[in-house]
Amino acid sequence: MTIDRVHAAREIAEETGVDLLVLTPGSDLRYLCGYDAHAMERLTALAVPRRGEPFLVVPRLEAPMVEVSPAGGLGLEVLAWDETDDAFAVLAGAVTARLGSAPARVAVGNRTWAEHALGVQRALPGSALELAAPVVDRLRMVKSAAEIEELAFAGAAIDRVHARMHSMLKVGRTEAEVGADIARAILEEGHVGVDFTIVGSGPNGASPHHELSDRVVEAGDVVVVDIGGETATGYRSDCTRTYVVGGPPSPAVAEWYAVLQTAQAASSAAVRPGVTAEAIDAAARDVIDQAGWGKHFIHRTGHGIGLDTHEAPYIVAGNDIPLVPGMAFSVEPGIYLAGECGARIEDIVVCTEDGVRTLNEGPRELVELPG
Numbered sequence: 379m380t381i382d383r384v385h386a387a388r389e390i391a392e393e394t395g396v397d398l399l400v401l402t403p404g405s406d407l408r409y410l411c412g413y414d415a416h417a418m419e420r421l422t423a424l425a426v427p428r429r430g431e432p433f434l435v436v437p438r439l440e441a442p443m444v445e446v447s448p449a450g451g452l453g454l455e456v457l458a459w460d461e462t463d464d465a466f467a468v469l470a471g472a473v474t475a476r477l478g479s480a481p482a483r484v485a486v487g488n489r490t491w492a493e494h495a496l497g498v499q500r501a502l503p504g505s506a507l508e509l510a511a512p513v514v515d516r517l518r519m520v521k522s523a524a525e526i527e528e529l530a531f532a533g534a535a536i537d538r539v540h541a542r543m544h545s546m547l548k549v550g551r552t553e554a555e556v557g558a559d560i561a562r563a564i565l566e567e568g569h570v571g572v573d574f575t576i577v578g579s580g581p582n583g584a585s586p587h588h589e590l591s592d593r594v595v596e597a598g599d600v601v602v603v604d605i606g607g608e609t610a611t612g613y614r615s616d617c618t619r620t621y622v623v624g625g626p627p628s629p630a631v632a633e634w635y636a637v638l639q640t641a642q643a644a645s646s647a648a649v650r651p652g653v654t655a656e657a658i659d660a661a662a663r664d665v666i667d668q669a670g671w672g673k674h675f676i677h678r679t680g681h682g683i684g685l686d687t688h689e690a691p692y693i694v695a696g697n698d699i700p701l702v703p704g705m706a707f708s709v710e711p712g713i714y715l716a717g718e719c720g721a722r723i724e725d726i727v728v729c730t731e732d733g734v735r736t737l738n739e740g741p742r743e744l745v746e747l748p749g
C-alpha cells in the first residue's frame with residue numbers, strides 16, 4: 379500500500395472541480411488507504427481536500443487500529459476525536475484550514491451512511507453534497523495487475539466450490555441444506571467470508587436473486603447456483619453455473635440453454651479495449667433476442683467486481699463507457715421462465731491489452747448431476 383491512490387483521487391477531484399472528498403468505512407476507504415474499518419455511528423473518514431494534505435478523522439479509541447493497518451504506513455495525519463467532541467466539526471475545521479475557505483463542492487462516498495453525509499453537510503453549511511463515485515470509480519474500475527491476481531485467486535476458489543457441487547446438490551435435499559454446505563465450502567476453499575448462496579431449484583430458478591428456501595430438490599430439476607465470497611484481501615468471487623439433477627434435461631430446456639450458452643460466449647468474446655460496456659450487453663442480448671427468448675432475459679449482462687461484488691462498470695444498455703485494459707466484470711446472461719425454471723451462466727472476465735481473460739473455468743454447459 380502506498381499513498382499513490384489517495385493522491386490520484388486528489389488529482390481527479392482537482393480536475394473535476396470537487397473541493398473535498400469524504401470517504402467513510404467501506405470499500406472506497408479500503409481501496410484508497412488500506413484501512414478496513416467497520417462502519418458504525420462514530421465517524422471515521424478519510425478527507426481529501428483539493429489542496430493540502432489528506433487526513434483521517436477517527437474515534438480516539440480506534441486510532442491504534444489505524445496504526446496497525448496498511449494506512450498506518452502512509453504518513454496520513456490522523457485526527458483522533460474524543461467521545462465528547464463533534465467529529466464533524468473536527469473534519470470541517472481541518473478542511474477549511476487546508477483550503478483557506480469552506481469547500482463549495484463536497485463529494486461523499488456512495489455508500490456513506492446518511493447520518494455521516496448529513497453530519498458533514500451540517501458542519502459545512504453552504505457546501506453542496508454530491509456522490510464521490512465519478513472520482514473514485516475512475517480509479518477503482520481499472521484494476522492493477524496485483525488486483526487482477528486477487529480476483530483470479532477468488533475466481534479459482536469459487537470454481538473449486540462448483541467442482542464439489544455433486545456432493546452437495548442432490549435430489550431430496552432442501553435448497554437451505556445445499557446452501558449451508560456451499561457456505562462451508564466457500565470458506566474451506568480460500569474465502570474469509572460468504573457473500574451469497576443462491577440455490578434456485580425448479581421454479582425458484584426463475585427468480586434471479588432467489589437465495590435459499592425449504593423447497594426440496596426433485597429429480598429432473600434445473601438448478602441455478604450463483605455463489606460468491608470475500609477473500610482475505612477483500613476481493614470478491616461471483617460465479618453462476620446451472621445444473622440439472624437426477625436426470626437429463628428435457629429437449630426444450632436443452633434447446634434454450636444452448637442459446638444462453640452461445641450468448642454468454644459471444645458476450646465474453648466481444649471483450650476488448652475500446653468496445654463499450656453496452657456493446658458487451660448487446661452481444662449477449664442479441665443472440666437471445668434473435669432466438670426468440672429476449673423477454674425472458676430480464677437483467678443487465680453484468681457488473682464490475684473488485685472490493686465490492688457489484689461496482690462499476692455496469693454492463694448495461696445506456697452505459698457507453700469504453701472498456702480499457704484492467705476492467706473486471708461479470709458476463710452473466712440468463713433466461714427465466716416464470717413458474718418453470720431458469721438458467722444463468724456467469725464468469726468474471728478482465729479486459730486485457732488485446733482481448734479478454736476469463737477468471738472462471740469449469741463447464742458452462744448444463745451440468746448433469748447424478749442426484
Ligand code: ZN
Nearest residue numbers: 604616617724
Ligand atoms: Zn452471481
Ligand code: ZN
Nearest residue numbers: 616708710724
Ligand atoms: Zn454477478
